[in-house]
Amino acid sequence: MAAFILRRLFLLPLVALGVSMLVFALLQFLTPAMRASLYIHDPKQLGALPEIIQKYHLDQPAYVQYWDWLMRVAHGDLGWSETAREPVADAIRGFFPATLELGIYSFVCILAFGIWLGTQSAVHKDHLIDHLSRFTSISGASLPTFVWGLLLLMVFYGHFGWFPPGRLSLGADLFVRSGKFHWYTGLITVDALLNRQGWIFWDALRHLVLPVATLTYFLTAVLVRITRSSMLETLRTDYVRTAQAKGLARRVVVDKHARRNALIPVITLASLLFVGLLSGVVITETVFNYPGIGRWGVGASQQLDIPAVTGFALIFAALLVVGNLCADVLYALVDPRIRLQ
Amino acid sequence: MSAIRSSSPAIPLSRAPAARRPAETGWSRVLRRFRANPLSMLGALIVAFFVIVALLAPFLARPTERNPYMIPHSGYSSDPHPPGPGHPFGTTEEQFDLFYGVIWGTRTAFLVALTVVATAVVIALALGSLSGYFGGAWDELVMRVTDVFLAFPGLILAVVIVAVLGQSVRNAVIAIAVVEWPTYTRLLRGEFLRVRDLEYVQAAQALGSGSLRIILRHVIPNTVYPMLILASLNMGGIVITFAALSFLGLGAPPGYADWGQLINLSHNWIAGTAGDPFTFWYTLIVPGTAIFLFVLGWNLLGDTFRDIFDPRLQGSR
Numbered sequence: 111m112a113a114f115i116l117r118r119l120f121l122l123p124l125v126a127l128g129v130s131m132l133v134f135a136l137l138q139f140l141t142p143a144m145r146a147s148l149y150i151h152d153p154k155q156l157g158a159l160p161e162i163i164q165k166y167h168l169d170q171p172a173y174v175q176y177w178d179w180l181m182r183v184a185h186g187d188l189g190w191s192e193t194a195r196e197p198v199a200d201a202i203r204g205f206f207p208a209t210l211e212l213g214i215y216s217f218v219c220i221l222a223f224g225i226w227l228g229t230q231s232a233v234h235k236d237h238l239i240d241h242l243s244r245f246t247s248i249s250g251a252s253l254p255t256f257v258w259g260l261l262l263l264m265v266f267y268g269h270f271g272w273f274p275p276g277r278l279s280l281g282a283d284l285f286v287r288s289g290k291f292h293w294y295t296g297l298i299t300v301d302a303l304l305n306r307q308g309w310i311f312w313d314a315l316r317h318l319v320l321p322v323a324t325l326t327y328f329l330t331a332v333l334v335r336i337t338r339s340s341m342l343e344t345l346r347t348d349y350v351r352t353a354q355a356k357g358l359a360r361r362v363v364v365d366k367h368a369r370r371n372a373l374i375p376v377i378t379l380a381s382l383l384f385v386g387l388l389s390g391v392v393i394t395e396t397v398f399n400y401p402g403i404g405r406w407g408v409g410a411s412q413q414l415d416i417p418a419v420t421g422f423a424l425i426f427a428a429l430l431v432v433g434n435l436c437a438d439v440l441y442a443l444v445d446p447r448i449r450l451q
Numbered sequence: 452m453s454a455i456r457s458s459s460p461a462i463p464l465s466r467a468p469a470a471r472r473p474a475e476t477g478w479s480r481v482l483r484r485f486r487a488n489p490l491s492m493l494g495a496l497i498v499a500f501f502v503i504v505a506l507l508a509p510f511l512a513r514p515t516e517r518n519p520y521m522i523p524h525s526g527y528s529s530d531p532h533p534p535g536p537g538h539p540f541g542t543t544e545e546q547f548d549l550f551y552g553v554i555w556g557t558r559t560a561f562l563v564a565l566t567v568v569a570t571a572v573v574i575a576l577a578l579g580s581l582s583g584y585f586g587g588a589w590d591e592l593v594m595r596v597t598d599v600f601l602a603f604p605g606l607i608l609a610v611v612i613v614a615v616l617g618q619s620v621r622n623a624v625i626a627i628a629v630v631e632w633p634t635y636t637r638l639l640r641g642e643f644l645r646v647r648d649l650e651y652v653q654a655a656q657a658l659g660s661g662s663l664r665i666i667l668r669h670v671i672p673n674t675v676y677p678m679l680i681l682a683s684l685n686m687g688g689i690v691i692t693f694a695a696l697s698f699l700g701l702g703a704p705p706g707y708a709d710w711g712q713l714i715n716l717s718h719n720w721i722a723g724t725a726g727d728p729f730t731f732w733y734t735l736i737v738p739g740t741a742i743f744l745f746v747l748g749w750n751l752l753g754d755t756f757r758d759i760f761d762p763r764l765q766g767s768r
Contacts (some may be wrong), residue, residue, distance in 0.1 A: 408699045
């Protein structure tokens with residue numbers, strides 16, 4: 111077990127190194143002057159571009175530049191973001207909690223809803239709930255995230271006015287930025303409760319409903335499909351039949367015997383789910399005007415804010431690598447066949 | 452994924468007497484499967500419909516601009532206009548005609564998806580055959596490179612590539628091809644590994660065929676079906692990614708006949724007016740329906756191809 115995790119941990123820096131090379135290779139399409147912006151921290155430095163090109167060897171061979179750049183990235187120095195008007199590292203620190211909050215709520219909803227629906231549709235195969243869930247998963251795979259998100263906005267914001275876009279309403283936003291609100295985690299729903307500000311919590315929650323619903327709908331589609339087929343297979347096994355034959359209640363058989371084993375292949379899907387979540391977050395944040403890393407990264411891409419784009423790429427790749435590691439470890443923890451290898 | 456050659460006689464899987472069922476050829480089996488599943492038929496019909504629309508685009512919506520992919524617009528009025536005479540589906544902001552955009556957008560969708568698939572397949576044929584047939588250090592190198600590409604969430608990588616290369620349809624297509632090639636390469640490499648040691652390849656080697664001839668004549672033809680399945684399952688995803696890039700303002704420029712770009716134009720008109728919240732419904736629903744149907748058609752068709760050509764996966768859905 112420990113050896114397995116160690117081996118995965120050992121691979122982590124190798125993949126990270128490969129990813130950094132890929133990002134750096136992409137940057138080679140830019141002129142030295144544009145690449146120089148990676149090393150600028152203050153707009154005043156713009157006058158000194160030739161010196162910066164000299165200083166950071168931007169006219170030197172690629173491997174020299176790569177080493178220079180890598181060392182700076184390793185020290186957390188990612189340059190100045192023109193769109194965020196602050197250093198990239200600070201911008202990431204500022205935007206990340208919002209994305210994390212959206213991700214956590216979505217992940218919980220996806221798992222709960224997806225596994226429930228998948229189980230139900232396997233247990234009641236070819237009944238109404240099964241047809242409904244299959245319809246959901248087929249349509250969920252065919253409707254682009256942004257169309258669904260805009261539809262939800264049209265109905266629940268345009269028509270009912272229940273769930274506005276953004277992260278906070280104006281009043282709540284002003285209060286949060288005033289000195290009266292203390293930031294503990296950066297997650298507004300958590301901090302609001304720690305500050306005993308129920309109305310802020312409520313306001314933040316209202317803004318989270320639609321983006322979370324959008325992400326849940328999409329990523330549930332995949333999860334339901336896998337859970338369903340895995341459950342169907344498990345329900346056909348001998349030990350499940352034995353459990354039923356010895357007179358256990360249907361619910362006990364489904365919950366305790368079948369689902370636990372059926373969930374093992376679902377965990378392998380977790381990393382795929384994570385990829386979907388990271389891509390989905392970028393679109394969802396743009397649709398709902400939610401101030402997270404995704405929307406910032408897209409804005410930066412439109413406006414040629416190369417340092418920001420680089421930081422955005424690196425942070426998402428790092429998240430995915432860590433997410434994959436977690437999925438692997440979880441898989442090993444759950445499935446004894448892997449633990450014993 | 453593997454495939455059985457459709458030219459081989461069908462193996463009776465059940466123990467029931469096989470006498471009554473005549474030996475089917477590949478195509479009649481495919482047709483029978485299609486008729487058996489209404490969803491497959493629906494998928495095929497939807498895709499056929501879009502093919503016809505794409506082919507007949509110049510007749511359905513007559514181009515007036517020099518570049519037919521630029522949607523003609525009458526005036527620059529900022530408010531969208533509802534469906535009416537001259538504009539059967541209405542207009543977006545700045546008066547781009549939605550009907551024209553949807554019709555020519557079908558061509559864009561096919562062009563983008565087919566170009567991406569073709570590029571990915573060519574790269575996969577080159578790298579996958581090197582890696583799978585010859586193995587060794589090449590294999591290790593190619594596989595580690597695909598690892599790195601797959602370590603990126605696809606959309607993020609595409610966004611970054613477009614950001615660096617600049618916003619245009621061509622660059623968006625390049626970006627999506629860069630995202631897609633590792634999947635195809637890995638699939639093809641797997642197929643090469645599987646086929647490489649089969650008897651008929653050994654026989655060809657024993658007869659003195661060169662590597663190139665074996666790859667072209669004996670290995671590649673046997674990897675066609677898995678590629679076909681992957682490509683058909685992938686068509687919808689590619690179109691969604693392209694539309695997403697356009698929606699994010701990183702794909703087709705404003706006014707280009709592309710569904711994602713049209714949906715981007717509806718972003719400001721979601722809330723409608725005070726009395727009627729759904730005033731501008733058509734700006735979202737029209738292009739949204741087009742892309743939904745297109746992707747749905749390909750997903751249904753892809754599922755069917757997988758079921759037909761990949762017997763191991765049958766009934767796993």
